[in-house]
Amino acid sequence: MLIELSQVSKIYNQGRANEVRALTGIDLTVEQGSMVCLKGPSGSGKSTLLAIIGCIFPPTSGKAAIAERQLARLPDRFLTLHRRETIGFIFQRFNILPELTVLENITLPLLPLGVAPKERRQRAHELLERFGISHRALFPAGQISGGELQRVAIARALINNQPIILADEPTAHLDTTLSREFMAIMLQLKAAGKTIVIASHDPLVFEHPAIDRTVTIQDGRIHVP
Amino acid sequence: MARHNLEKQLNILEYALSSLWRHRLKSLSVLLVFGAVIFLLASFQMVTQALSDKAKQVLVHTPEITLQKMSAGRQEAIPLAYGDKLAGIFGIRRVVPRIWGYYFDEVRLANYTVMGLEVAEMPEGARLDTTLAKGTMPRPGDDAQGWAVIGYSITNALDLAGRDTFSLFRPDLSLKPFVVRGEFSRDTDILTNDLIVMNLADARDLFAIPAGLVTDLCVYVANPTEIETIAKKISETLPGVRVLTRPQIQKTYQVVFGWRSGFGSICLLSALAAFVILAWDKASGLSPEERREIAILKILGWETSDILAVRFWESVIVSGLACLVGMTAAYIHVVYYAASLFRPVLMGWSVLRPNLHLLPRLAAGDILLILAFTVLPYLAATVIPAWRSATVPADSALGG
Numbered sequence: 278m279l280i281e282l283s284q285v286s287k288i289y290n291q292g293r294a295n296e297v298r299a300l301t302g303i304d305l306t307v308e309q310g311s312m313v314c315l316k317g318p319s320g321s322g323k324s325t326l327l328a329i330i331g332c333i334f335p336p337t338s339g340k341a342a343i344a345e346r347q348l349a350r351l352p353d354r355f356l357t358l359h360r361r362e363t364i365g366f367i368f369q370r371f372n373i374l375p376e377l378t379v380l381e382n383i384t385l386p387l388l389p390l391g392v393a394p395k396e397r398r399q400r401a402h403e404l405l406e407r408f409g410i411s412h413r414a415l416f417p418a419g420q421i422s423g424g425e426l427q428r429v430a431i432a433r434a435l436i437n438n439q440p441i442i443l444a445d446e447p448t449a450h451l452d453t454t455l456s457r458e459f460m461a462i463m464l465q466l467k468a469a470g471k472t473i474v475i476a477s478h479d480p481l482v483f484e485h486p487a488i489d490r491t492v493t494i495q496d497g498r499i500h501v502p
Numbered sequence: 503m504a505r506h507n508l509e510k511q512l513n514i515l516e517y518a519l520s521s522l523w524r525h526r527l528k529s530l531s532v533l534l535v536f537g538a539v540i541f542l543l544a545s546f547q548m549v550t551q552a553l554s555d556k557a558k559q560v561l562v563h564t565p566e567i568t569l570q571k572m573s574a575g576r577q578e579a580i581p582l583a584y585g586d587k588l589a590g591i592f593g594i595r596r597v598v599p600r601i602w603g604y605y606f607d608e609v610r611l612a613n614y615t616v617m618g619l620e621v622a623e624m625p626e627g628a629r630l631d632t633t634l635a636k637g638t639m640p641r642p643g644d645d646a647q648g649w650a651v652i653g654y655s656i657t658n659a660l661d662l663a664g665r666d667t668f669s670l671f672r673p674d675l676s677l678k679p680f681v682v683r684g685e686f687s688r689d690t691d692i693l694t695n696d697l698i699v700m701n702l703a704d705a706r707d708l709f710a711i712p713a714g715l716v717t718d719l720c721v722y723v724a725n726p727t728e729i730e731t732i733a734k735k736i737s738e739t740l741p742g743v744r745v746l747t748r749p750q751i752q753k754t755y756q757v758v759f760g761w762r763s764g765f766g767s768i769c770l771l772s773a774l775a776a777f778v779i780l781a782w783d784k785a786s787g788l789s790p791e792e793r794r795e796i797a798i799l800k801i802l803g804w805e806t807s808d809i810l811a812v813r814f815w816e817s818v819i820v821s822g823l824a825c826l827v828g829m830t831a832a833y834i835h836v837v838y839y840a841a842s843l844f845r846p847v848l849m850g851w852s853v854l855r856p857n858l859h860l861l862p863r864l865a866a867g868d869i870l871l872i873l874a875f876t877v878l879p880y881l882a883a884t885v886i887p888a889w890r891s892a893t894v895p896a897d898s899a900l901g902g
């Protein structure tokens with residue numbers, strides 16, 4: 278199993294007045310090469326669950342093993358090191374830095390890995406070509422269209438050839454055409470062997486035929502109908 | 503692993519450069535303010551250092567006590583016989599007569615300083631012979647006449663590159679010839695630049711000063727700590743004679759430059775400027791855009807230390823450039839523009855020496871001092887607030 282969570286809970290600001298119990302007793306496994314959708318209303322805990330799968334922070338309690346590594350009590354630094362080898366993120370609104378060029382945005386994850394400029398450019402150009410946006414490489418990311426931006430965001434999540442792709446409400450700000458295109462690309466990635474987890478309450482996503490399984494979250498728990 | 507680390511630092515450096523470029527307006531204004539501070543500080547440092555070097559040179563060759571006869575508040579010739587009256591004062595090593603005057607060259611419209619000395623009589627250490635670029639001063643016992651040792655301005659003014667003889671006019675417009683037997687080295691230029699040293703008898707002849715008179719008497723003492731006591735005794739023995747001591751002259755120099763206080767206030771100023779930069783940077787520190795950038799970088803696998811390294815490189819680049827620009831500008835200002843911005847402060851000096859040529863030594867210590875006063879505060883001011891980036895959680899880049 279690439280992702281294995283058992284009895285995972287997350288409490289924000291534990292022990293303080295603003296304590297929030299975001300997740301309770303989550304059991305979830307995702308096998309390699311499958312695509313899972315986390316569905317649920319806003320505030321149900323989808324992003325928190327993605328953050329744990331994405332090695333941003335460990336669970337408050339319970340066990341989380343991502344790509345064979347137990348997260349519990351892993352120091353911050355090792356979480357980061359593990360994250361950049363394992364996880365590719367696609368964010369809501371894509372979180373692209375508008376002043377950087379498309380090329381610079383895509384290669385951001387490679388800088389702290391010590392990848393030399395030439396190899397960075399080469400890897401980026403392969404992806405840009407694959408997504409048909411080579412001609413935009415040197416444009417400031419703030420100046421390209423929404424569809425191109427989406428492909429830049431996906432390319433960035435793939436640049437280090439990470440096995441797991443996590444997407445947090447990727448279609449929340451897209452029209453139907455772009456949402457469909459997004460899912461089409463996800464299907465390609467799945468076919469290429471990526472493991473994909475998407476948090477979304479967009480029917481275009483969770484009803485998409487490429488989704489292997491939909492997990493409903495409610496009030497921080499997995500909802501079994 | 504080392505290669506990987508180097509490659510990583512290069513990548514981070516590259517990112518810092520592109521970040522500076524993206525915020526070029528802010529970078530440029532910091533660079534300008536910072537460069538100006540360094541320029542001021544370095545200029546002042548170079549000027550005071552060059553001046554105090556020169557003052558030291560002058561003082562080395564200043565007799566411990568100089569006697570001049572005053573009449574109606576003006577200096578006039580002093581009888582050699584006055585020297586004999588000092589014979590009774592204990593502690594005087596030697597009294598050496600000197601004719602010090604100015605020669606106006608009507609052809610070239612230039613003023614030369616003429617110094618007639620009994621070189622052979624002067625005590626060890628008071629002679630100027632250590633500062634010759636070529637030629638020699640007469641040895642003790644050598645009372646040759648008709649020679650001259652000249653400064654480089656004189657060489658230029660009289661166009662003596664290809665020959666070694668020249669003539670000056672006596673007051674009656676007859677010509678007096680000289681043979682150049684030496685030239686002063688340029689590093690004593692403040693003292694020797696426009697100087698013609700000659701035998702006392704030649705100077706007397708040139709200026710037509712009657713036998714038995716000179717312009718001043720140089721008194722050398724056996725024990726420098728007794729200068730003041732001896733000066734007092736001389737004043738009592740020879741009323742109407744101005745007695746100048748080396749410590750007095752030294753004090754005059756210090757008062758004229760006022761450089762200690764000046765340097766102090768510049769240091770204060772630069773510390774203040776660094777503080778302003780700090781405060782400004784703190785205030786404009788983590789904008790929403792910066793927070794967003796940091797969160798994105800973190801979630802993409804940048805460590806907090808990598809983000810700090812970006813800030814560090816940015817600061818190093820800005821302060822390095824500011825140093826380079828500021829110091830170069832300061833050097834040009836001091837050497838080629840004779841520190842003209844500081845003219846008001848240095849007024850005293852330029853009155854003393856109108857065509858002042860300053861050539862500062864660029865000592866590593868001075869550069870380090872300037873760096874310590876500017877770059878270190880700046881690095882601290884920019885990198886320390888960057889620690890706040892550690893408090894930006896990576897998950898703030900996720901959708902709510």
Ligand SMILES: Nc1ncnc2c1ncn2[C@@H]1O[C@H](COP(=O)(O)OP(=O)(O)O)[C@@H](O)[C@H]1O
Nearest residue numbers: 289297299318319320321322323324325326902
């Ligand atoms: N950094 C945080 N600090 C405190 N509470 C948080 C934080 N992030 C999320 N929460 C809370 O945790 C709960 C789950 O949030 P989230 O995982 O973002 O849900 P979703 O993504 O499904 O909207 C919410 O009540 C939210 O307010």
Ligand SMILES: [Mg+2]
Nearest residue numbers: 323324901902
């Ligand atoms: Mg969310």
